Amino acid sequence: MLHRVRISPGFSVSQAVIMICYFATLIYAGCYKSSPFSDPVRAGWVAVSQLPIVIALATKNNIIGTLMGFTYEKLNYLHRFIGQLIVIAANIHSLGYFYKWSIGGTFQASISTPHIIWGLVGLVALDCIFFFSLSFWRNRYHNIMLPVHIIGLVIAIPAIWMHKPSTMRWMCACIGIYGFDHVCRFIKTRISTATIRPLPEMNSTRVEVPYINGGWRAGQHVRLRVLTFGLGWFGWTEAHPFTIASVADGEEGIILLVKKSGRWTGRLYDMAKSSGFTEAGQGRRVKVMVEGPYGGPCHSVFASYSAAVFIVGGSGITFALSAIQDLIREDLAGRSRVKSITLIWSIQDPSALHPLLPRLMSMIQESVYTPIHISVHYTRVSANGTKPRPPVAHPQLMLSSGRPQILKSLQAALARAVSLVEDARDERRVSGMLVGVCGPVGLGDDVSKAVATVDPSRRDQVGGIEIHEEVFGL
DSSP: OGGGSEEETTEEHHHHHHHHHHHHHHHHHHHTTOOTTTOTHHHHHHHHHHHHHHHHHHSSSOHHHHHHTOOGGGGHHHHHHHHHHHHHHHHHHHHHHHHHHHHHTOHHHHHTSHHHHHHHHHHHHHHHHHHTTSHHHHHHOHHHHHHHHHHHHHHHHHHHHHHOGGGHHHHHHHHHHHHHHHHHHHHTEEEEEEEEEEEGGGTEEEEEETTOOOSOOTTOEEEEEEOSGGGOTTGGGOOEEEEBOSOTTSSSOEEEEEEOOSHHHHHHHHHHHTOOEETTEEOEEEEEEEEEEEOSOTTOOGGGSSEEEEEEEGGGHHHHHHHHHHHHHHHHTTOOOOOEEEEEEEESSGGGGGGGHHHHHHHHHHOSSSOEEEEEEEOSOOTTOOOOOOSSOBTTEEEEESOOOHHHHHHHHHHHHHHHHHHHTOTTOOOOEEEEEEEOHHHHHHHHHHHHTSOHHHHHHTTOEEEEEEEOOO
16 A cells, blocks of 8 residues: 555655665665774775666666566666665765865875776766756756766766776676667667658647557557657657557557657657648658567556556557557457456547547447446637537547546446446456556556545455556656
């Protein structure tokens, strides 16, 4: 239950407990029978010992995450926290020696020695990495933060090595982990031709890569790089993550919905909007580099639950589309235990429903054995003030104004799941309810809070509730 209680947006009690325990361990290692003033070298070794770990947590092909059963983005908070501890330990190490030299009157002579100069170079590199990793840079200028991280790492590793040659094994571990990740990235990368189409109603760009049609699981994402100067002189160097909206081994290939939310995505949308017309409508062919897949459900198997509820916001619908289509396919093949599927989609403008309406209706019709209930909520009133009508009249597709009542929707899904499982007389009984969330951090927090307030007796009736989060943010 601790992972459902939030201290701040996107930050749970369980994460805080892990960080406190980790911090206490490093404090013990740095201060046991030692003092940073009398023995400053201890803090330096603590910092060096954590460098391979922080680099491993930063990689997309995360070795630690694989062993723990988590995807790399779920452990990003640990990467940031341990990185901060490294910078603190490195500065304590330096300040301890500055204090020691000042007391002994040898500051000028000591700091001018070559190995100390290399140490200062490494310290400045680590401090620059820390400064440019602050939320201001991370959220607004990610294309600056990332190069600073890479350049700082390239400078810091040899500088630490020259400062203290006995750190060679830790520096080699850093290089090995970083190199292994990039080899895996190279293996996972494909260059193909894609078609980009504008979706004005959703303020998004639809990216179709028909020649890559397998190799991912529902809910996973890829990193997309568009190889054209149409996005600016350096636009082709940027890789951005997007959740795959289609199922593997299908006829469509990879489908991505890229919301216009920044400079790069805005230029992509403008380029798609200024394109001509093809046989399938307005679109433009471009060369793309697709890297991945990453993330997703990891060890979780969505088809093993008795019920599935997907609560998504805006472009988070891509996660729900791929997951529900995969559940339908598994159900038709007799490999799914899911008896009820609920989709709750929150959008700003009701017109955003129109581009995806054929896909939503086809899912309802294709799901022969498992009923699908779709509820779309819009939060923006139309310009003329009139209430929009549902584009189609169907009992399993509802259009409502205002934000969704998450707790009420969960309770309704629970009731449907329990009744359907009882009617089926499944000998294996209930096996829990999956709640998948994809959207802003606030949406994930609201869903976690709602799940925590569900009556325990009702939760036990369905076999428990498991949350899978895919939230936006860095």
